[in-house]
Amino acid sequence: MEEKEMAYEIGTKIRAYDFEPMTGRPDRYIEGRIIEAGTIMHPEFHHPLFDGYTIEITGAARKDDPRIGDVGYVPMKVAFFDFEGRIAEI
Numbered sequence: 001m002e003e004k005e006m007a008y009e010i011g012t013k014i015r016a017y018d019f020e021p022m023t024g025r026p027d028r029y030i031e032g033r034i035i036e037a038g039t040i041m042h043p044e045f046h047h048p049l050f051d052g053y054t055i056e057i058t059g060a061a062r063k064d065d066p067r068i069g070d071v072g073y074v075p076m077k078v079a080f081f082d083f084e085g086r087i088a089e090i
Helices: none
Strands: 011-016 028-040 048-060 073-074 085-090
Touching: 011 048, 011 073, 073 085
Parallel strands: none
Antiparallel strands: 011 028, 011 085, 028 048, 048 073
8 A cells, every 4th residue: 555545644533434424314433543554454364355544443423332442444445435524534
C-alpha cells in the first residue's frame, strides 16, 4: 500500500459508518483510535484481505454495542456502498 492512500495517521480517532446516513434510518457506525494502518490479514489463514485501519473500538451508534472494547477493522475503500464521509475524523 502506498503512503499517499492513507488518509488518517495512527493515533487519529475516527468514526466509520456501516451505511450512508439517511433520514428515517438510524446511523450505524463504530468509533475508535487507529492503532495500525495497512494490509489487514486474515486472522487464521494469514492471507491479505484488504487495506484498512485497525482501531480500538471506543464507541458505536448503539451504546450497548458488544464491539465496544474490542479491536475492529475498517476498510479504506469498499467496492459497494462507498460514499464520501464513510470514514471521518472525530
